[in-house]
Amino acid sequence: MKKQLTDINEKVLTLRDTEWQYRGEGNANLVLSLPQQRCVLRLRKHDSDHYVNHTDSTTDVHIDIASREALFCRMVMVPLLGEAYIQPPAVVVLDQREVEQLEGALHSHRPSHRNHKGIYSHPCLTYGMLFPDYALLPPTLSPVSMPHCTPTFCLEVKPKQGWVPEADRHLPRCTFCLNQFLKLRKGAIQKLSHYCPLDLFSGDAGRAHHALESLLASPQNNLKIFRDGVLVYGDGDEGTDRLELVLREWVGDRDGKNSVKWLVKKMCALVWDVLTCSLEVSKRPMANPLLGELEPLQNKGERVPSALMAAVTSLLPPKSCDWSAVPLPENSILARVLNVQQLEQIGADCVYWDYITNKHHGEYDYLQELVGGNICGRTPLQRYLLATTAKDCSIMLAFQRFEGNLNGVPLLPTKHVISDLDLQKYIFNVGVSDLDPKPASCVEKHRKRDCEVLTACLEILQCGSFGVSV
Template sequence: MLDSSAVDPRRFSLRGKKWKYRGEGNANLVLALPQERKIVRLRKCDGIGSNESEDVLAEREREHVWREAVFCRGIMVPLLGDSYIQPPTAARMDRAEVRRLDQTVRTQRPIHRHHKSLQFGYVTVYPDYALLPLQLSLSGMELRPTFCVEVKPKQGWVPMADRRMSKCTYCLNQYLKLKNGSIRHQSGYCPLDLFSGNRIRMMKALRALVSAPQNNLKIFQDGVLVYGEEVGSDLGTVLRCWFGESLDISSLIDRMCSLVLEALTRDLTGRDKLSDSETDESDSDIAVWERGCQGLLRPTSLPNGYDTSGHRAVGTSLTERIPSALVTAVTPLLPEPPCDWTVETLSTDCILGRILRMQKLDRTGADRVYDAFRSRTRRGGNDYGYVAGMLSAGTGAGPGLSPLHRYLLATTAKDCSIMMAFQRLLEHDWGRIPDKHVVRDLDGQPYVMNVGVTDLDPKPLSCIEKHRKRDCEVLAACLELLRPKTESDSNATCLTS
């Protein structure tokens, strides 16, 4: 499945198509095709390197889009379910067309993104989850606006071995963002609340996201971004257009959050359900991918010698991934209240439940994973060679998933985005939409709803070292911002060196 040289991605062109600039991140630029209800993701680059030809770099991009499509189809779809993911198609565009597109779209891009450009013709084509799929769109509904809420839930599970402090990973990272100036105020959002299964805490988390969206919440109207960190639209105006009510802003936010919570906790799966009784201690070292990767969603058994209660394996010693002196210095400085680690029952087959199960694949903790990473890098290999190993494990041809495999899959689940599209239903629409796709707001108004998951790319092995450096930087930022100012600033530098 990973032999990209055996298959040439199909040709694709934007000629004659209406498209819109949707947005971009550090690595990709996204265009929307409203009439086709598709999005096109194009890789960005810094330019042609002096030591490699354009053909070599283009071939690397071809391998990248092919791997992305195979990873999603062969691993993510079975893990999360085809009710929540439609796999992308790898395609290629004419290079000359891509260069013209680069010039055309440049005026719509943020200036701080202009240092990267589009140069190669390999793309991935996805469904546009900001819009409803055709099978949920009834005649006449196209005249009503479709609103979509995108949520990046982040890390709702922290392995026991990594719970050294009173704050979770996301909340600690707020201090690094403050230090770097990327935010002015800390968010009140905590992923542990959203994944808790407690409705009160989950609503609290969603309200906090609306209040301080950062990069974790966006609202689209008919595929156009209307609210988020980089958009200055008035939230009250957006929500009144959505709900058509002259309510106060607090009531409108509650109405939206209740709808989003219904979508996040609604079971949209059909076949291949996970029963709650099958998700305890019954992992048999990864069953079979064709059975929906259900074994992976029961991540409780570990290779011999591993201990989930601490961060050491039996009979081995670990590299000090993060200086213990830094942990000791920061721990008493963290303010109250601590993050709430308690959990209640969360439906196994709702999208939050599926993502949480995937995050729980990582049970060994970051220290053990880092040791395995160091051992592997000494043997050589590339950043994505492990993907073939995952596919082999799924078909029964390989030895099963290692702690590295599990960590990288869990990391993908920590960085994914959930997109929930809503459109108001009228009385004559009732009964024409499957019940599982109908949700109601606080006043009982029904909406047709769909859920899609994006940003499910395989993570490079090198991200493990990147995470170690980031975690050290996070604790150094905590120390700098929380330590009394009378103490020497040089102490933080000494502890992290």
């Protein structure tokens, strides 16, 4: 990777004369929007799992992290998911004093449970990444001659794992649905969500609508809605009244007569149409079969205690997640994300033993080969880590309603125009974010999480004290 590092020309960025807004943050990054540039600045936070193996604070290591993420995005994720859905980031450098002032100014905007992690900095410099702001339409889709200026609404979905390898289907529930028990046990949620990623990725419109409605009812950290780049629903700000206000403005009819039920139906249908439309034209990269790798990958022991698995199996009601699916429209964003998740076919147990046997490798050594051109991965571990990135990504859909007719608007690509159930027209765009490469140690992290999830399931199902219907 060192060689390609020279490809990245980082620019100095100052926010002094630039308007910025706090956009949001996850566990590892804090994001500011720069509305004039229609960009977001993504800054790494310190004290995250991601940095456990990067205690060295030399500038070199710091550049390595930013460059590695940018390269991975440009050389691996862009070809896998498609240029229509991601534009690679630019690495930028900020002055450390400016970042200190920024942290002070950000304090009141950040949720209190996030404030304990600051921005990760070298004593003099901070590296960040500039991405297009997917909550807005790109300049090419924002014609100045638009007759009426309506707000841009963006739906962000973190769809999670939409497919489970057969070898991992030990229980009647998928990874996401089982993880709900752990969230409940930890007090992060009060009730189990009805959202199941298998429904969203099933290729069946009815199941996908149910999945989207369930996400709206219980967004957790899987759904957010922005209005002109400002969060208006999700991340704690939710409720039926708020949702109605947002949907009425986004997809409602002009005289306000649409019922809430119809608004939800209309929005879900619109979102489903965009998730399954093919904006990408390039051919999907095909993975080669895992030749000669299977023999040494025999399962050599218990990754997760079988007694725990058996105990949970006996208590879980037989109602299963629906593993069935039909193909999604080729080159749609859902199909592309699913294809990357499906690079992992062999099952977590075998990958785990592969990882244990080859543990001497560095956390990100696997990227060398991917960045070098083998973008689908050649080994089970490489594919598992690629699939993990695709299980954690966010899909962002931006819509601007078009009032008036399209005839007067020059050069608007028709494939970016869509109608809702009431035949109102929207210009839309699709972007994918949060596509960082995962460290090899997440194989071990996932084993621990699976054990924790099963323990939480057992506790909840045994005592039934959480009053949940499962």
